[in-house]
Amino acid sequence: MTAIAPGTLQKSSQRGSAARARLLRGLLPALSLALVLIAIAWLNPRAISYFGFNLMLNLAIPIALATIAQMFVIAGNELDLSIGTFVGFVGCVTATWLRDAPLMGIVVLLGSIGVYALLGALIHLRNLPSIVVTLGMSFVWQGLAILVLPKPGGKAPDWLLSIMSFKPPYIPFPILAALIIAAVVHFGLMRTSYGVILRGSGGNAAALRRAGWSLLRTKIVLFALTGLFGVLSGMALIGITTSADANIGNGYTLLSIAGVILGGGEFVGGRVSPIGAVLGALTLALAASPLLTFMHIPPDWQVAANGAILIIVLAARVLISRRER
């Protein structure tokens, strides 16, 4: 990293190339998705169709929602290592209580969002490391999921099934849903004034506090939003799989973190991008299995593909950032 300030000479041309690099960097999530899509189209042209996308992006909606959930905590410089087991817990509640006793199911789900808000308050007030707290909570959610649903089973509520099997004309439902999620969260976090405050709590907490904003409140709001999107992710997942299992969401913790980073988010400084996060989630969903299946790569290497994609995208980002400075 060259920390030396750039000379004043050729400032304008440098600014131009820096702007170009920044644009390229912003486009990186979209470029990686395009690359994966082109590879799929090249390997199997028939997959690029209404039906093909419906199949390939089947699980993209819950992954995108979990990624957005993770993005909110990362915006506040924290990390949630419990989102995967939380999604599993929500799934178990959805497949049992939400169907059999809807009122109780709703209360439990709202209560779990409340638990997330409390965790945010606890982490802020006691200045705790979120990694450890959420690692501990991942055990709690997993245990609760097993208590709710000891054996795989249950059934999704009918209204949820009909929502998730909705077939809009022309645009496959997963793509439509991804567009809506990205647009709503982008507006809320990037275009409203409180969204700026939320991101500011990760960017410069001290400045925010001096300006009179409550950091306790921003942390509570960020964690509650994570809980909310975790609940949505679990419900969407059960709407697709129709039944639940206590371990159903375990892989989502790592997927969601990878999705946020692929989407251009950074661990510190409140630099996140909702649109990028959704694109990152779609890239991971596509690259994980459809692409590998078409390339005849055994499922053993699926996880490695996720890791390799992360490393490649981050390497590309380093090359671009080097020009940005």
Add this chain to the structure above:
Amino acid sequence: MASLRMMLEKPWLWSFVGALVVWLATVAFTGGYGAGGMVTAALSLAVFTVIVGVGQMFVITLGPGNVDLSLPANIGLASAVAMKVMGGSDSMIVVGLLAALACGAAIGAINYLLIWALRIPPIIATLSASFVIQSVDISYGRGLQIKPPPGFADFTNWQVLGIPVLAMLTVLFTIGAALALQRMIFGRSVLAIGQNIRAAWLAGVHVGRIRFLTYTLCGALGGIDGALLAGYFRGANVDIGNEYLLASIAVVVIGGTSVAGGKANVPGVWGAGLFLVLLLTMLNTFGVSAGVRLVLTGLIIVGVITAAGGEKAVR
């Protein structure tokens, strides 16, 4: 009064107090039955947590954001490598251990290479590395059913007067780690980097080299841990290291090491390791279901962290 003040000044003592309380509660429940056996079992299981815990402690001490998430995958792969190299014959034990050590050290070195070359936070670097390692392990260790050599399996279960020999060796190792941390240039450099990386660099600490060594050390400890686990549990397994992600981080934090870096504590790792193992023993003795056990384990970890509290950020 003086002893109370000493207790408050040394938060790591609490981890031993916690272990003692949990042990007493279990003994009270069983009416004194199996009190000694419980200690033996706790010591032999805590060893595995302590070894990776010490590695994780050095990494976490490097400062905020430094954490090795690739330990579970590393342990899994090293356990398979060790079993394959040993091939069930006693003459290959040392070679197998060295192979596991080398495998772990290589993973640690690759971790740092990613951090350094891609300038990404260690969490993401070790996470992406662990994805790849996991796949290598699944593919390499598929259907691997090699038993450890009898000599090695006996060694990992060997006890003298009810104290596992492995635990004694690990105590020696932790004393060495404590000396390295407090009295050697390497340890002092790690602490200095954790306190202020820029100040350490200006003071002439070879920041890059020390961080490289720390990640390699942590990886190597994960590797040796994988080999020992495979010996103790009589076989390698892809999932053998899974529980050590939480455990390695939890023992470091419960043991009084600062998550903000720059302040480490080796004895606390032992106390916390014993505490975690005895806690599981207690919950098993009480006969609670798997779900309740998970919930209680999680709540107790969150509770301990909350009680220990985080320090105020220096800036």
